[in-house]
Amino acid sequence: MEISKAYDPKEAEEKNYQRWEALGFFAPEINENPHAEPFSIVIPPPNVTGSLHMGHALQHTLMDVLTRWKRMLGYRTLFLIGSDHAGISTQLMVTRQLKKEEHKSPKDIGREAFTAKVWEWKNKYGGEITRQIRREGLSVDWTRERFTMDENLSKAVRNVFVRLYEEGWIYRGTRIVNWCPKDKTVLSDLEVKEEKAKDGKLYFLKYPVLSGPGAAATGLSLTVATTRPETMLGDTAVAVNPSDDRYKDLVGKTIALPLTSREIPIVADDYVESEFGTGAVKITPAHDANDWELGERHNLEKLVVMNDDATMNAAAGPDFEGLDRYAAREKVIEKFDELGLLEKIEDYDVTLPHCERCKTVIEPLLSEQWFVNMSEMRDLALKLMREENTPRFFPEVPHKKVYTTWLENLKDWTISRQLWWGHQIPAWYDTEGNVYVARTEQEAQKQAGTHELKQDPDVLDTWFSSALWPFSTLGWNGEMTDSDDLKVFYPTDVLVTGRDILFLWVSRMVMTGMKFIGQKPFDDVVITGTVLDKNGQRMSKTKGNGIDPLDVFAKYGVDATRMTLAGSSTGVDFAWRDEKVESFRNFANKIWNATRFCLMNSEGASVSFEAGLPAAGLSLPDRWIVSRLNKTAKALDHALATYQFHEAVQLLYHFFWDDFCDWYIELVKDEITAGDVAASTRILSILEQALRMLHPFMPYLTEELWQMLPGVSSGLHNSAYSSADQTIMLTDFPVCSDALLDDAAETEMGAVIELITKVRNIRAEMNISTAIKFTVHIAANADTQNIFRSNEAQILKLARAEKLVITGDLDVPRTSAKGVTAAAAIAIPLEGLIDFDKERERLQNQIEKLDIELQRLNGQLSNENFVAKAPAEKVKELRDRQGEIGQQVTVLKQNFDVLK
RNA sequence: GCCGACUUAGCUCAGUGGUAGAGCACUCGCUUCACACGCGAUAGGCCACAAGUUCGAAUCUUGUAGUCGGCACCA
Numbered sequence: 001m002e003i004s005k006a007y008d009p010k011e012a013e014e015k016n017y018q019r020w021e022a023l024g025f026f027a028p029e030i031n032e033n034p035h036a037e038p039f040s041i042v043i044p045p046p047n048v049t050g051s052l053h054m055g056h057a058l059q060h061t062l063m064d065v066l067t068r069w070k071r072m073l074g075y076r077t078l079f080l081i082g083s084d085h086a087g088i089s090t091q092l093m094v095t096r097q098l099k100k101e102e103h104k105s106p107k108d109i110g111r112e113a114f115t116a117k118v119w120e121w122k123n124k125y126g127g128e129i130t131r132q133i134r135r136e137g138l139s140v141d142w143t144r145e146r147f148t149m150d151e152n153l154s155k156a157v158r159n160v161f162v163r164l165y166e167e168g169w170i171y172r173g174t175r176i177v178n179w180c181p182k183d184k185t186v187l188s189d190l191e192v193k194e195e196k197a198k199d200g201k202l203y204f205l206k207y208p209v210l211s212g213p214g215a216a217a218t219g220l221s222l223t224v225a226t227t228r229p230e231t232m233l234g235d236t237a238v239a240v241n242p243s244d245d246r247y248k249d250l251v252g253k254t255i256a257l258p259l260t261s262r263e264i265p266i267v268a269d270d271y272v273e274s275e276f277g278t279g280a281v282k283i284t285p286a287h288d289a290n291d292w293e294l295g296e297r298h299n300l301e302k303l304v305v306m307n308d309d310a311t312m313n314a315a316a317g318p319d320f321e322g323l324d325r326y327a328a329r330e331k332v333i334e335k336f337d338e339l340g341l342l343e344k345i346e347d348y349d350v351t352l353p354h355c356e357r358c359k360t361v362i363e364p365l366l367s368e369q370w371f372v373n374m375s376e377m378r379d380l381a382l383k384l385m386r387e388e389n390t391p392r393f394f395p396e397v398p399h400k401k402v403y404t405t406w407l408e409n410l411k412d413w414t415i416s417r418q419l420w421w422g423h424q425i426p427a428w429y430d431t432e433g434n435v436y437v438a439r440t441e442q443e444a445q446k447q448a449g450t451h452e453l454k455q456d457p458d459v460l461d462t463w464f465s466s467a468l469w470p471f472s473t474l475g476w477n478g479e480m481t482d483s484d485d486l487k488v489f490y491p492t493d494v495l496v497t498g499r500d501i502l503f504l505w506v507s508r509m510v511m512t513g514m515k516f517i518g519q520k521p522f523d524d525v526v527i528t529g530t531v532l533d534k535n536g537q538r539m540s541k542t543k544g545n546g547i548d549p550l551d552v553f554a555k556y557g558v559d560a561t562r563m564t565l566a567g568s569s570t571g572v573d574f575a576w577r578d579e580k581v582e583s584f585r586n587f588a589n590k591i592w593n594a595t596r597f598c599l600m601n602s603e604g605a606s607v608s609f610e611a612g613l614p615a616a617g618l619s620l621p622d623r624w625i626v627s628r629l630n631k632t633a634k635a636l637d638h639a640l641a642t643y644q645f646h647e648a649v650q651l652l653y654h655f656f657w658d659d660f661c662d663w664y665i666e667l668v669k670d671e672i673t674a675g676d677v678a679a680s681t682r683i684l685s686i687l688e689q690a691l692r693m694l695h696p697f698m699p700y701l702t703e704e705l706w707q708m709l710p711g712v713s714s715g716l717h718n719s720a721y722s723s724a725d726q727t728i729m730l731t732d733f734p735v736c737s738d739a740l741l742d743d744a745a746e747t748e749m750g751a752v753i754e755l756i757t758k759v760r761n762i763r764a765e766m767n768i769s770t771a772i773k774f775t776v777h778i779a780a781n782a783d784t785q786n787i788f789r790s791n792e793a794q795i796l797k798l799a800r801a802e803k804l805v806i807t808g809d810l811d812v813p814r815t816s817a818k819g820v821t822a823a824a825a826i827a828i829p830l831e832g833l834i835d836f837d838k839e840r841e842r843l844q845n846q847i848e849k850l851d852i853e854l855q856r857l858n859g860q861l862s863n864e865n866f867v868a869k870a871p872a873e874k875v876k877e878l879r880d881r882q883g884e885i886g887q888q889v890t891v892l893k894q895n896f897d898v899l900k
Numbered sequence: 901g902c903c904g905a906c907u908u909a910g911c912u913c914a915g916u917g918g919u920a921g922a923g924c925a926c927u928c929g930c931u932u933c934a935c936a937c938g939c940g941a942u943a944g945g946c947c948a949c950a951a952g953u954u955c956g957a958a959u960c961u962u963g964u965a966g967u968c969g970g971c972a973c974c975a
Contacts, residue, residue: 227975282975406970
């Protein structure tokens with residue numbers, strides 16, 4: 001078979017993915033076992049406007065590893081993909097496009113035409129990300145791909161809304177909300193990000209005090225401090241702390257609010273901190289959440305002075321009407337200055353709320369919106385955590401606590417959005433403004449007894465539909481509540497996602513899952529770390545330091561990228577380095593070439609299931625590699641079951657490169673190249689098992705190579721997939737057979753490896769050319785002698801020696817280089833080649849090293865407390881080690897003395 | 901302000917009570933018939949600092965410093 005010298009991922013990636021998908025390998029229906037255990041994962045639905053980034057690639061890789069692993073173990077797996085309509089992002093994107101191409105705004109064309117345009121955009125450009133996902137090799141079931149605005153998912157949204165409304169959890173109310181003046185919509189608290197303002201200022205304004213309502217000026221003034229002077233136009237009180245002696249006498253008096261004709265009261269409230277600023281606070285109930293609450297307590301007027309675009313409205317007065325909030329701020333300050341009422345301006349570090357999406361400073365605004373009271377659902381989620389410790393977080397610390405604390409302090413969720421793209425709120429109003437919440441307009445009309453209804457123009461927060469994702473995608477829509485998929489695949493097994501949507505999404509899925517299905521949506525939640533750039537900085541568009549996964553795929557291959565991502569420690573941030581991918585690219589090439597070697601010498605041999613089993617006459621290397629394989633399978637199972645992907649990657653890397661390539665192939669190479677069919681069969685079979693273990697991580701490479709192996713067929717499939725076309729994807733995942741663990745073989749092989757390494761070490765340190773063959777004298781006990789004798793050919797080859805003299809005692813000329821291993825003493829006569837100074841130095845170094853350890857052991861073992869209190873097993877272990885090292889030191893010292 | 905994480909070899913990171921590990925980089929040697937994206941052999945660390953618990957601490961506790969993150973507040 002012709003096989004190139006280096007692995008080229010491109011061809012394998014395209015060809016194999018198409019084949020897998022076309023043959024239906026990704027769908028749960030491929031599983032023929034009616035009793036198969038289900039395993040399901042839903043992908044966090046990416047925004048339909050989004051494109052793939054490293055965070056996705058990381059999460060997706062982990063999910064696919066788990067899915068492929070479970071599928072190979074015979075589970076009926078569903079890996080579900082879909083996308084999110086992403087209300088604001090998508091609406092903004094299409095709005096921009098509309099402006100650019102037709103110079104029109106959404107308002108110009110109207111709601112219906114606009115949403116039609118968004119659908120058009122979605123169908124044409126949306127879902128770019130799902131196409132990119134195919135490149136990642138994800139084994140998702142494309143036949144079940146979902147979109148949050150699919151008919152069935154929309155129905156689920158309406159039903160959930162109506163039910164929560166009917167039960168009193170959803171309500172409409174007037175509150176101070178987070179208003180984005182640019183996007184012109186309300187946002188939930190979670191969509192607001194606090195950021196430090198660059199040049200924050202604190203303005204001290206003097207308010208003239210009147211001696212009482214309607215009374216004359218006192219000549220006194222009260223100074224208030226504010227960061228938003230423009231809001232003073234909406235002030236309806238000034239508050240001081242009731243126990244503040246400075247202002248005691250002023251409470252009950254009034255203020256002639258400058259720049260307005262209004263007179264406002266001075267009130268006392270505990271909310272005010274005397275120490276802060278001047279101890280007197282201007283109160284603007286319509287533009288500040290705290291002020292609003294204070295206003296409620298004191299029955300203050302709530303005067304709205306701004307429009308929805310953050311310009312001042314008529315109530316702000318003719319001087320200010322129409323001005324932007326920042327222009328108004330300057331003008332207010334100017335006027336105060338002119339009036340001599342500006343006391344001072346101080347620099348002040350202030351953090352301001354920003355719109356997460358467009359970065360505009362949020363304006364707190366009094367507005368009528370829809371809210372969800374989360375208390376019932378919150379309690380269900382907390383109970384689930386308290387009583388069942390579910391979901392289990394990986395890593396548990398700190399996420400369990402953060403999640404729980406957040407739930408405990410949960411506030412009402414603002415769910416209406418002033419957008420057109422999304423799930424329109426199923427509420428209708430009659431001409432008198434009465435509200436009718438219903439599943440359909442017909443139902444609402446029936447309730448209202450009239451056809452003169454207008455639907456609420458707002459849509460729901462995108463996360464409202466995402467919150468239902470684990471069950472709405474499986475067929476639940478509020479009317480159909482027991483779909484086949486729901487019965488089989490809910491709850492899902494594990495959710496893999498980033499920290500950033502722990503509150504926005506994870507917690508809400510738990511709450512809705514408990515409320516509407518009565519069951520948790522998933523058992524486990526794996527929280528991935530953040531992929532940072534090589535300097536440890538967050539990747540961001542503005543910094544331009546992002547790394548595009550597609551570029552990395554193109555450069556190093558998908559499999560190498562997957563290994564790199566999976567190789568990062570679960571939940572820990574890690575800095576991206578191309579060198580890491582490069583090393584896994586090299587690993588892929590190593591696997592390719594190891595296979596190439598096996599295939600070049602496979603005449604007459606083929607993969608054989610029995611070859612993995614021990615048989616009489618198997619050589620030490622065979623027994624050893626079988627044991628290593630099984631031990632690796634065992635550790636791999638544990639690593640994956642506990643989501644320690646990096647551990648799994650290490651195990652596979654070490655097993656394949658060190659054990660299989662560096663030792664096993666080299667040990668059996670002579671037999672293989674000599675055309676020993678039995679030996680070829682054995683190595684092909686080990687290789688085949690190794691490829692299976694690697695498959696969940698490196699799907700393309702392993703499929704490509706597996707298909708080349710002689711003797712592979714669907715006969716190697718897990719029994720659940722016996723009718724499927726042959727693929728490594730559906731083979732049985734190797735699990736450890738305890739009977740094949742062979743401690744004796746590992747110990748014996750360890751002695752051989754140590755011996756060979758020691759000889760190589762002597763050669764390297766004595767600068768003996770590999771062209772020079774020498775005799776190696778070995779002294780060891782009888783058992784060890786036998787081991788060396790029966791592996792003499794391999795030792796000679798790998799140690800590049802000509803002859804072994806295996807005895808109980810060393811009897812060698814003084815002109816020898818010496819060394820010790822745990823099991824043997826070694827001497828290599830080097831007449832004419834030996835450099836005595838160098839040899840003395842070499843021995844001295846070894847003696848010193850061992851001596852340090854020996855001293856430590858001696859110290860520990862002579863400590864009565866240690867011997868008395870440490871476990872006997874540990875004491876014995878150290879005693880054995882002490883004996884062993886003592887022996888080695890003795891031998892080395894004798895050798896050294898000979899050279900004196 | 902509250903909560904949390906991290907600090908280990910030059911770099912990026914594993915390691916959770918009992919002799920410090922990997923990959924990359926570095927040094928030395930190798931045109932060894934799968935692979936130079938390779939092979940072989942080295943070197944490199946008071947495990948941030950301090951105190952405590954323990955026979956024994958990189959690992960547990962407390963404190964300190966630095967880095968980063970989440971939440972709250974911010975007149």
